[in-house]
Amino acid sequence: MTRESRWCSELQESLFTKSREGVSGYKLPSWTGAPVTVNLPEGSLRQNECDLPSISEPEVMRHFTALSTLNHHIERGMYPLGSCTMKYNPRMNERVAALPGFSSLHPEQDVEDIQGMLEALYILQDMLCEITGFSDCCLQPAAGAHGEFLGMQVIRAFHLANGNDNRDEVLIPDSAHGTNPASVVVTGMKPVTIKSGADGRIDLEVLRAACNENTAGIMITNPSTLGLFEKDIVEISKIIHEAGGRLYMDGANMNAIMGKSRPADMGFDVIHLNLHKTFSTPHGGGGPGSGPICVTEELAPFLPAPIIVEEDGQFELTSYQEQRPSVHPYFGNVGICIRALTYILRCGGNGLTRVSEIAVLNANYIKAELSGVLDIDHSEDCLHEFVATGKQWKEKFGVRTLDVAKRLLDYGMHAPTVYFPLIVDEALMIEPTETESLESLKLFIAAIKSIREEAENNPELLHNAPVSTPVGRMDETKAARQPDLSWMGPCNCG
Ligand SMILES: Cc1ncc(COP(=O)(O)O)c(C=O)c1O
Incomplete structure (x- = not known):
């Protein structure tokens, strides 16, 4: 049997084909109470028997466990995917995020009812500010690229508020992650690529020559995607600030410098953090992420609401005076935020430095x-x-x-x-x-x-x-553009 046909038979062996009459994985107790009256619209009522497979509980478990191990994952082996920080996610994070006090809340509940959640998010914001050196934080962005989008909006709003409508050019080193120029474009600004020097870092002369009255700022990944620290970062910050721009740090690589140096001290004005990388929350497979941004006091008025504030031990929601439209409902992906908070608290300051x-x-x-x-x-x-x-x-x-x-x-x-x-x-x-x-x-x-x-x-x-592996070399473009993700019956690959 070829590898492909083994794989296909694995899929053909869906729960439906494994179904055997008379086998069951559950037993409902017989109903002894009063008749139940449900007022559902006629069209919504099921007309036929539901065609579910008859299969035992162990078979269900084996089926899904077998499927879950067909893909590579961090619990199976090393995952040295550069720039993605595929670290192991401690199970403790999952347990804490699943506590009913977090997982059973509804974001529309009265603030009185969600004080514990608000306190947890408030502490997380505070810790992210401490790690990065900034004064304010917004947890809303749902991914790193989303954080870039919000950070660029904040810089743009700042320039507009200062009457500098012309400042719409953002300098980006040629080693940058592809999301950086994309985020600039979706905020209506223009990316300007600057060529790296021979050592893979920003060339100060090239930088000086690229600055002008239209410069809105620069986006720098530090350490860069080459794993190199921008050793001239203080000089770079001076050049950009003197040109009237602001510095954005793509903090996706914060895993390298926690407890060692703080982006605000380097002269940055905004940073996004990938909680789903640096702080061990799950990552990949299209699951929820979290890309909070931290900013200087100068830029804080341009953050979206709601902002969590504390007064006499009570947590309230408010907004900054310049209030931007929010980029995600409520407080972002709070389950990921709780996992990150758990990780930070377990590591402690010295632990993060050690990481x-x-x-x-x-x-x-x-x-x-x-x-x-x-x-x-x-x-x-x-x-x-x-x-x-x-x-x-x-x-x-x-x-x-x-x-x-x-x-x-x-x-x-x-x-x-x-x-x-x-x-x-x-x-x-x-x-x-x-x-x-x-x-x-x-x-x-x-x-x-x-x-x-x-x-x-x-x-x-x-x-x-x-x-x-179960599947050989794939056409990766086709796999991304025409994903075939649901079982549609027996396939024909022999
Ligand atoms: C350097 C860098 N910037 C930005 C991003 C974008 O983050 P996300 O995939 O969460 O949107 C990544 C993602 O790996 C990254 O490595």
Whole structure:
């Protein structure tokens, strides 16, 4: 049986095909009470028997457990997806977020009834401000890119309020995440790309030349997607502020610098944080995220309502005087916020610092062990991640970075981020995170070394990888554009 047909049979073996007459997974007690009168409209009443499968509880459990393990996930193996910080999510976060005092609330309840929730969110805002050095926080954005969108709106609103309608250009280094220019465009401003210097950082002369009376600000990811700290950040901040602009920090890489340096102290005016990366809340698979922004006092009046304030131990809702339209109902994805708060409280200040130290150590360990195996353009020590290039493997063995990434799946690991950032040819962006043990780092290093040998001796194997997963190499564009996600009956792939 081919791999594809095994996979298809797994799916064909849906709960419906496993159904056997007379088998049941539940037993309802017989009704002994009074007849129930329900006033449902005639058209809403079911006319026929519901065609549900007859199957036992263990079979249901086995079916869904089997399906859940077909995809790679962090509980199954390492997930060194650079820039995405796929760290392990402690189960404690889930337990706290599921407490009925959090999970059973309705956002329209009276503020008197949700004091505990408001206090938790208030503390989270306070902690995020402490970690970043800013004065105010808005928890509404539901993702990093959403935070960028709000942060750009805040900067735009600030310039408009100061009569600077012309300030609509936002400088963005060429190493930036694709969401940065996109967020600028959706707020009606114009992204202006600035070319990085030879060391992968912002070139101060290029920056000075790009500033003018239309400059609204700059968006910088620090540390950058190359895992490099912008060591001239204070000078960069001076140049932008003198030009009348404001500094936005894409804080998605905060995992590298928590407890070490604070973006507000570097001269930034706004930051977004990816709670679903740095603070261990679940990430990926299209689930809910959270991308709060923190801002300086100067920009706080441009944040959307509701704002949580505390007076004599009571939590109230208010708005800033310039109140922007909200970007998400109520307080954003509060379940994710509660998970992040749980994580921060469990780690404590010293614990968060340690998280960053180990994240950086792990990345540098892999980088050092793989030097000479993979080529790395920027040879200095990295922060939480680094970018290698598969250019030489392609030239020597005809093996592309995509082949290496796919082969890693056969070794039980997720691939690093590939072909990003765009400024590195055949890029492999590796971010192990702090939750990987020395043993799993060694396994990853051994896997890359072994794939290097395969590339030399059996490149065809890599071209056909993965060979052990339920599905082989997919047309990724088609998978994203025409996803086939629901069981529609037996399929025809033999
Ligand atoms: C550097 C950087 N910026 C922004 C984002 C966007 O975050 P999100 O995917 O939550 O929208 C990411 C996501 O991984 C990122 O790595």
